[in-house]
Amino acid sequence: MSKLHQSLLPFETYHIFSRAVGKEKLFIENRNYIFFLTKLHQHTKEVADIFTYSLLPNHFHIVLRIKDYHNITSHFEETKKKKFDPIKFDISDFIMERFSNFLNSYTKAINKTYNRKGALFLDYLKRSKVKNESDFTSFIFYVHKNAVHHGYCKEIGDWPHDAYNSFLSKMPTKLLRDEVIIWFGGVENFKQFHNQPIDLKKVDFHEFD
Structure with missing residues (x-):
């Protein structure tokens, strides 16, 4: 199995991502970004917890952890x-079904709103298992640096459609914020770590052209 088509398994952590077909955009207006996150929560909240995300006009990145076996089988x-x-049943297929329903639901809504037809996303959701502690740290960092890397903003925290600023806030969030902040050793250490220059060669981080 390709490392970008790995099975989503209980209590494992993954970097998942996809992009729009051709030169299409996933997000046309600001409200689309909010709607995308609403649909993500609606369809996957029973099978996954979200660490962080970055939404760019033509693609997205999410770092998440699949819930434990008991939670998923109960939801099934x-x-x-x-x-x-x-x-009889493959638990990874059921998990993937939740994510497929999420992407399909978003596509149908965008097609209806903007009078378009056909697929919006590439034909599969890419996913890469977070193999170790270094991977986890790197994926969080690079997801937050994604908008800077693609030139949508100059400084981390300036892009309104990623989760970075949520980690500096005390407002309620559906993200696993406390877990991430503890992982980095506190808010100040989190901020200092993210002030590093980006170097995609240091991590197996799959990007889109």
């Missing part, structure tokens, strides 16, 4: 109205 039984049998 609630939605499918049948007992989960690991011999």
Whole structure:
């Protein structure tokens, strides 16, 4: 299996990402970014917790952790109205179904709103397992630096459609903010770490042209 088509498994952490087909844009107006996050939460909240994200006009990056086996099988039984049998059902397929429903729901809404037809995203969701502590730190950092890397802003924190500023705030959030801040050793250490220059060669970070 390609490292970008890895199965989503309980209690594992992943970097997931996708982009728009051709020269299309995923987000045309500011309200689209908010709607995307609403749909993400609506369709995946029972199977995944979100660490952070970056949404750019033609692609997105998300770092998340899949929930534990019990939570996911309970959600399966609630939605499918049948007992989960690991011999008959692949739990990773069920998890992927949640994410497919999310992307399909967003696509249908955009198509209806802007009178377009057909696919909006590339035909699969790329996902890369976070293998170790260094990976986790790097993915958080590079997702937050994504808008700077692509030239949408000059300084980290200036792009309004990523989660960086949420980690500096005390406002309620659906992100695993406390876990990330503790990981970096506090807010000040988090900020200092993110002041480093970006170097994509230091991490297996898959980008889009």
